[in-house]
Amino acid sequence: MNGGYTLVICEKPDAARRVSEALSGGEFRSEQMEGTTVFRFNRMGEEFVACAAQGHLYGVSDPARERTVYPIFDVEWYSSDLVEDNTNAARRILAIRKLASGASKFVNACDFDVEGETIGYNLLRYACVGKEKSALRATFSTLTQEDLVRAFDDLKPQAGLGLARAGRTRHAIDFVWGVNLSRALSQSALGSGHRYRTVSIGRVQGPTLAFLVDREREIRMFIPIPYWKASGTFEKDGIGFTAGYTKDRIETRHSAEKIKEECLGREAVTTSVNRNVVQVGPPAPFNIGDLQKETYRTFGYTPTRTLQIAEKLYLGALISYPRTGSQRLPPSINYGGIIRGLARIPEYCAHAAELLKGEPKPVQGTKSDAAHPAIHPTGEKPKRPLDASEAGVFDLVVRRFLAAFGPSARKELAVATLAVGEHEFRLAGGRTVFPGWMRYYGRYAGHRDVKFPSVSEGDRFRVAGVALEEKFEQRPPRYNQSTLLEKMEREGMGTKATRADIIATLVGRGYASGENMEVTGLGLSVVETMAEYAPSIISTELTREIEGKLEVVENGGEGGTELLRETVRSIVGQLADLSAHEEAVGREIDSALTASVAKSFVLGKCPVCKTGDLRIIRSKTTKKRFVGCSNYSRGCRASAPLLQKGTLRAAPKPCEYCSWPVVYVAGGRRPWRLCVNPNCPGRRKP
């Protein structure tokens, strides 16, 4: 249609508002359409309308959509309201469909990556009816006015079709994989007599759960072996210091005692002192994985939370697009402009001014991403007060960016060896002689000086004491969300956009719990069963191979359809394996499910009889839930009423006032803590 407007499709409503603001110079008006907000503005005499998706408005499903039916290989894209009862999606699609009928030109302005491209492609194809190939693409990495104006001055035809093809293939493969195997598992458990409960397993979820289970086995099977460590206290003229025995691990108590006996009270001679200065370069700019690891280390945020915060900062035009794999900052982002912008923020003013004295040149990491640079600040000042978590992540991103331009730090490391007869002790220390980039990175740099006493070769000291410490081998640590993400990245499991969600799914499905991702009985049983009857479901190699092929499609290569066919062939084989052992698989999953459900009702030990468990029970007559003791039949009458609304989860520790269990109640705006004892003295505390 000639004479119509240009319809701009953004990924999120906040992005649509920023695009409108930037392109119109603030002269835009918002209006309601089908309960969603759209924006109208003029730019250089042309009329524009900007609208937004809100995540995926189309999803893959099977025509039957019946949870007991499998195998399913015939999949289609449906609007999300049909797939998951999303009425908001239906309203948005209707609005976009109406807007499309009056548009003459279409611009896809969703985030420029696989997910964003898929969202935009589907809207252009289905809601706008066949506009996916004629639409133009706006590509940008920040939502600043400068970047957006540049992107719309330089609209590209079909810039991201490869990404969209890869995204659609990935969605189809993951759906076919997940739906068939999850339904097969759920059905086999149902056949064993359990009421229906989804037992999910996904293409990336399976191998990731297997990582956790492998580590859990090592931990539960671990037996520590003892050993000893020795250290000596050395004195001369009132100067004293401690140095460790050179052999880190002394295997027997007898050897350790012998060292003590042969050194105590004797004279030590300093046989060598080595000092050298090492250069410590700045850390690479952040990609999303690095940011998630660093926020976990510094603030304790989960990868999912970090991603949410970073996306908010991106939508506020404070940082660049966060879902990037790149650790590189190209000159095109305009280093000087960003640093000058940061100089207007009091906290960074001094550091920015220092960097502007020279020609700023950042350190670059090894990983790159064709679509977006490393995460960096835009140089804009926050226009609204940031909450504590946003302010923390923003500060971290800014300081990491500034640090990338800083000079290398210099550290002096010193090591001295002290000999006592045939025994040797080592004294080590280090100090920062030039902080370089560490000053810009501030408290996140985490450097600490270790004092090194004044010691020269040939100096003699008296061995005033020898301390022996009994130690035990440490079991391997459990993965936390950050180290698991790192492991997935290393093993090529999932993408930067999906890893955090997969970890959250493992927790949500009850396969792992707690901050340290402790595997539950259900998680262990699912992996055990798969390993025995259909090992390829948890195979790292198969998943990695598919990821590699998807990457080829992403980069513009063909092969999406063939890959889907290959996946179907692989699933057919896996389903046959599961079906051949359906009874055994069902029995094992069912018994794990039963144990997991029973465990979820136990709140803690009964403080009255001391032997029973306090459990959540639902009254057969009133249908209301309450707390009762498992020793009721043996006479324990401990009980308490419970809130009838909200999800309850037992806290790890009982109440400090009365020792009754404490629960977290979720269902309101944020979960809250409650002691289940109605007479708890803690409830009366102000």
Next chain:
Amino acid sequence: MKCPICGREAVTDFCHYHTEAKENVLAAYPLWVKAYGNMEWKDFLDNVKRNPQTGQWVKEIAEILKESD
């Protein structure tokens, strides 16, 4: 037959996890004896059970081994 500790299918007297844990305990005993000079089997089991680094399946089998001794 079921594992008396966890109820999984038994492969010996125990399930495969507790069987492996038992093998670990038996293999670790001479290492503890060597480390301390000497140590009674029961003291070893007590120490293993008390040690916070010991894995859950090892603790469970150590308890059973102690009772059955």
